[in-house]
Amino acid sequence: MDLLITIILLxxxxxxxxxxxxxxxxxxxxxxxxAFGVVMAxxxxxxxxxxxxxxxxxxxxxxxxxxxxxxxxxxxxxKMRASILGNAIILVLLTTIIGGxxxxxxxxxxxLAAAFALAAIxxxxxxxAVNGIAKRIHIPTSVxxxxxxxxxxxxxxxxxxxxxxVAAVVTGYFSIAEAxxxxxxxxxxxxxxxxxxxxxxxxxxxxxxxxxxxxVTFHSLxxxxxPFLIFIVAEEMLHASGVIAVVVGGxxxxxxxxxxxxxxxxxQVLTENIWSIVIFILNGIVFLLLGLNIxxxxxxxxxxxxxxxxxxxxxVLLIGAVILGIRFFWSYLFSIYExxxxxxxxxxxPSIKHILLVSLTGVRGAVTxxxxxxxxxxxxxxxxxxxxxxxxFLAAGVILFTLLAATIFLPYLSKNSGMPEINDEDxxxxxxxxxxxxxxxxxxxxxxxxxSTAAYELIDEYKRRIxxxxxxARIEEEEPRLKAMTEIRLRALKQERNYVHQxxxxxxxxxxxxxxxEKSLDYREEALSTNMQAxxxxxxxxxIRSWKRFARRQRRTKLDRREQIRIGKEIQLNSIKSAISYxxxxxxxxxxxxxxxxxxxxxxxxxxxWEKPSASFNEKIQEQKEELRLRIVDQQRASIxxxxxxxxxxxxxxxxxxxxxxxxxxxxxxxxxx
Numbered sequence: 001m002d003l004l005i006t007i008i009l010l011x012x013x014x015x016x017x018x019x020x021x022x023x024x025x026x027x028x029x030x031x032x033x034x035a036f037g038v039v040m041a042x043x044x045x046x047x048x049x050x051x052x053x054x055x056x057x058x059x060x061x062x063x064x065x066x067x068x069x070x071x072x073x074x075x076x077x078x079k080m081r082a083s084i085l086g087n088a089i090i091l092v093l094l095t096t097i098i099g100g101x102x103x104x105x106x107x108x109x110x111x112l113a114a115a116f117a118l119a120a121i122x123x124x125x126x127x128x129a130v131n132g133i134a135k136r137i138h139i140p141t142s143v144x145x146x147x148x149x150x151x152x153x154x155x156x157x158x159x160x161x162x163x164x165x166v167a168a169v170v171t172g173y174f175s176i177a178e179a180x181x182x183x184x185x186x187x188x189x190x191x192x193x194x195x196x197x198x199x200x201x202x203x204x205x206x207x208x209x210x211x212x213x214x215x216v217t218f219h220s221l222x223x224x225x226x227p228f229l230i231f232i233v234a235e236e237m238l239h240a241s242g243v244i245a246v247v248v249g250g251x252x253x254x255x256x257x258x259x260x261x262x263x264x265x266x267x268q269v270l271t272e273n274i275w276s277i278v279i280f281i282l283n284g285i286v287f288l289l290l291g292l293n294i295x296x297x298x299x300x301x302x303x304x305x306x307x308x309x310x311x312x313x314x315x316v317l318l319i320g321a322v323i324l325g326i327r328f329f330w331s332y333l334f335s336i337y338e339x340x341x342x343x344x345x346x347x348x349x350p351s352i353k354h355i356l357l358v359s360l361t362g363v364r365g366a367v368t369x370x371x372x373x374x375x376x377x378x379x380x381x382x383x384x385x386x387x388x389x390x391x392x393f394l395a396a397g398v399i400l401f402t403l404l405a406a407t408i409f410l411p412y413l414s415k416n417s418g419m420p421e422i423n424d425e426d427x428x429x430x431x432x433x434x435x436x437x438x439x440x441x442x443x444x445x446x447x448x449x450x451x452s453t454a455a456y457e458l459i460d461e462y463k464r465r466i467x468x469x470x471x472x473a474r475i476e477e478e479e480p481r482l483k484a485m486t487e488i489r490l491r492a493l494k495q496e497r498n499y500v501h502q503x504x505x506x507x508x509x510x511x512x513x514x515x516x517x518e519k520s521l522d523y524r525e526e527a528l529s530t531n532m533q534a535x536x537x538x539x540x541x542x543x544i545r546s547w548k549r550f551a552r553r554q555r556r557t558k559l560d561r562r563e564q565i566r567i568g569k570e571i572q573l574n575s576i577k578s579a580i581s582y583x584x585x586x587x588x589x590x591x592x593x594x595x596x597x598x599x600x601x602x603x604x605x606x607x608x609x610w611e612k613p614s615a616s617f618n619e620k621i622q623e624q625k626e627e628l629r630l631r632i633v634d635q636q637r638a639s640i641x642x643x644x645x646x647x648x649x650x651x652x653x654x655x656x657x658x659x660x661x662x663x664x665x666x667x668x669x670x671x672x673x674x
Contacts, residue, residue: 009040009044010285010288010289011281011285013033013036013037013040013288014033014281014284014285014288016036017029017032017033017036017284017288018284020032026407026411027407028133028403028406028407029284029287030128030287030365030403031403031404031407033284033287033288033290033291034287034288034290034291034294034400034403035291036288036291037287037288037289037290037291037292037293037294038291038292038294038295039291040288040291040292041291041292041293041294041295041296042295054374056289056366056370057159057231057235057242057243057367057370058228058231058232058235058242059282060282060285060286060366060370061155061243061366061367061370062227062228062230062231062242062243062246063224063227063228063246063278063279063282064128064279064282064283064286065151065152065155065227065243065246065247065250066226066227066230066246066247066249066250066253067227067250067275067278067279068127068148068151068152068247068250069152069246069247069248069249069250069251069253069254070250070251070253070254071250071254072145072148072149072152072250072251073145076145076149077145077149077251080142080145080146080149082338083146083149083150083334083338084146084149084150084152084153085153086330086334087146087150087154087330087331088149088150088152088153088154088157089153089154089157090330091123091150091154091326091327091330092120092123092124092154092157092158092161093157093161094326094330095119095120095122095123095323095326095327096116096119096120096123096158096161096165097116097119098119098322098326099115099118099119099122099123099319099322099323099326100112100115100116100117100118100119100120100165101115102119102319102322103115103118103119103319103394106315106318106319107315107387107390109386109387109390110386110387110390110391111169111386113165113168113169113174114165114166114169114385114386114387114391116161116165116168117162117165117166117169117375117391118372118391118394118395119323120158120161120162120165121158121159121162121367121368121371121372121395122319122323122364122368122395122398123154123157123158123161123323124151124154124155124157124158124159124364124365124367124368125147125150125151125154125361125362125363125364125365126151126363126364126365126366126367126368127144127147127148127151127361127363128283128286128287128365130144130147130361130363130406131144133406133407133410133411137410137411137414138414139357139361139410139414140354140357143354143357143358143361144361146358146361147358147361147362152247153243153244153247155243155367156186156187156190156241156243156244157183157187158367158371159243159367159371160182160183160186160241162371164179164182166375166376169379169385169386170376170379170380170385171379171380172379172380172381185240186239186240186241186244187240187241187244188240189234189238189240189241190234190238190240190241190242190243190244190245190248191244191245191248193230193233193234193238193240193245194230194234194244194245194246194247194248194249194252195248195249195252197229197230197233197234197245197249198226198230198248198249198252198253199252201222201226201229202252202253202256205219205222216267216270217270219267219271220267220270220271220274221274223253223271224271224274224275224278226249226253227246227249227250230242230245230246230249231243231245231246233245234246269662286365286366287365287366289366289369290365290366290369290399293369293373293396294396297369297372297373297389297392297393297395297396298389298392298393298396298397300389300392301389301390301392301393302393304389304390307390312390312393312394312397313397315394315397316393316394316397316398316401317401319394319397319398320397320398320401320402320405323364323398323402324359324360324362324402324405325359327358327359327362328355328356328358328359331355331358331359332350332355335350335354335355336350353413356409356413357410357413357414360402360405360406360409360410360413361406361410362402363399363402363403363406364398364399364402364403365399365403368395368398368399369395369396369399372391372392372395372396373392375388375391375392431640431643431648431649431653431657432465432657433466434639434643435636435639435640435657435661436462436463436465436466437466438635438636438639439462439632439635439636439639440459440462440463442631442632442635443455443458443459443462443628443632444459444601446628446631446632450624451624451627451628453621453624454621454622454624454625454628455624455628457621457625458625458628458629484592484595485595485598485599488583488592488595488596488599489599491582491586492579492582492583492599492603493521493579495578495579495582495583496521496575496576496578496579497518497521498578499574499575499578499579500514500517500518500521500571500575503571509571513571517571517572517575573607576603576607577607579603580600580603580604580607583596583599583600583603584600587600633661636661637658637661640654640657640658640661641654
């Protein structure tokens with residue numbers, strides 16, 4: 001029961017952290033989740049959630065890296081193979097050796113082998129936190145691909161180096177020849193195991209289909225279980241690198257999927273949806289667990305009277321700076337080497353800004369924490385592992401240091417980088433809005449007397465989506481249009497008010513009915529008064545109207561409530577028609593015919609609703625809405641193709657938008673089956 005409550009609390013914190021990140025985009029979601037984990041550990045001190053390296057690698061690292069292997073662009077992977085392998089293997093070894101010697105020199109109480117272990121576990125990078133930062137700033141694609149590519153391998157190389165260093169401390173024995181041999185075996189057999197097991201699972205799935213087992217839910221579940229099966233076989237049976245095995249398995253899966261995605265479209269869509277949920281949960285819980293384990297890992301060090309808190313914080317800053325410094329110098333030297341040896345001259349000349357971006361994106365994360373927590377408590381002599389609590393504190397501190405450094409400095413480095421300010425998310429949002437507007441125009445063309453109610457409901461849906469997209473990214477080009485639309489609506493509202501006043505002056509309505517309409521018109525005008533000038537006019541007008549109501553109060557008469565409602569509906573309908581007539585006349589002489597017509601359509605929709613009141617649920621209207629949705633799908637796809645041909649988006653963005661349209665179409669056609 002305690003475990004179940006802990007899992008539910010983690011999921012709730014995961015949801016809350018994402019809500020907070022929506023309102024505080026400058027703070028990466030990963031940092032918010034770490035903070036939530038720390039708070040949970042402090043509030044629920046009795047809650048224990050040990051982070052064992054073996055199950056952490058199986059439950060979190062295996063599926064995350066498998067998914068990265070599935071989606072990593074293979075052309076970029078091959079093009080950047082030298083950089084990726086250099087960072088994933090050579091840089092890990094350099095970090096282990098140089099960092100180890102520096103840690104031992106800085107803190108002599110940490111033996112050299114233990115210092116190597118700490119430096120080795122600090123070498124793997126975690127691209128998840130960087131991805132969160134990259135959503136709000138522009139980081140060059142080449143830098144992101146390098147970080148993602150090296151993380152596919154450096155988890156394995158860092159863990160192997162870490163395990164050998166820990167073994168040297170525990171047993172007091174180390175052989176460089178055995179280490180190199182075992183390192184090569186781990187990598188090679190891990191890759192072969194990933195290749196063979198992936199192909200076996202693919203063959204098994206096709207064999208099941210030949211036997212008539214086509215259940216897409218079954219096959220999707222088998223795909224999700226694949227990385228766990230590969231990791232267990234590689235680690236437990238072959239004693240190879242399960243990390244390398246799942247990465248290779250993910251790449252093989254993507255190769256097979258490309259050849260079968262049109263034949264197995266339903267399975268592909270379902271599997272991708274399942275994976276998106278799984279990855280969202282795992283990525284979030286990784287950092288929550290990291291935060292949960294920070295207090296317990298640093299408490300012994302903080303309570304140690306022989307160590308000043310400021311001193312150990314200084315250790316963290318120095319070690320973190322050296323770890324990033326090693327990455328900086330390696331990246332700079334390797335960039336110069338690539339530039340000078342590039343005969344095709346496709347490589348850009350190395351710049352300090354680019355090297356700093358590569359260095360700061362090397363954020364350390366959950367693999368580092370999981371590894372350092374697996375350090376044993378005692379060694380072969382029966383004594384405690386030397387400075388274990390201090391090593392835990394230093395690892396946790398360096399993780400936070402690299403994450404904070406990336407959060408603070410990457411936005412500054414990404415500014416004025418010569419790249420467009422609008423990122424892919426902004427472009428996609430703008431394109432979606434254009435599709436929505438084209439869809440609304442198509443709905444007006446498809447509208448007839450029979451399906452007008454359904455059409456207006458659909459138009460409302462698409463307008464709500466446009467408003468939601470506007471809240472995400474307000475594009476400055478729309479401001480003049482919004483201002484013009486507001487002015488048109490205010491003038492139409494004034495015409496409605498004049499009509500109601502005329503009825504009152506002619507004594508065709510009572511003061512009580514008039515007050516109801518006056519209050520409603522006031523609310524609408526207040527909502528439209530978005531600037532100071534319009535707001536001032538509204539306040540003065542409201543004061544004058546209040547004085548007139550007070551002067552007429554003595555001659556107010558009472559009417560039956562039902563009669564008031566009937567009269568009210570009739571007046572409302574006639575006032576709307578009066579506004580439409582006014583707008584039609586204005587449109588003839590105005591230069592803003594397009595926007596006036598939009599407001600006229602809004603009023604016509606109101607007339608249609610008043611004259612044809614709809615029930616809470618009408619099956620016929622729902623069927624008409626579904627038919628209209630399917631009719632406008634072709635228009636939406638045509639709009640995407642036009643924008644793609646005009647160069648307003650690239651191929652990947654067009655694919656994302658087509659996928660967006662496919663989701664809407666799938667939801668329309670979906671029927672639940674037992």
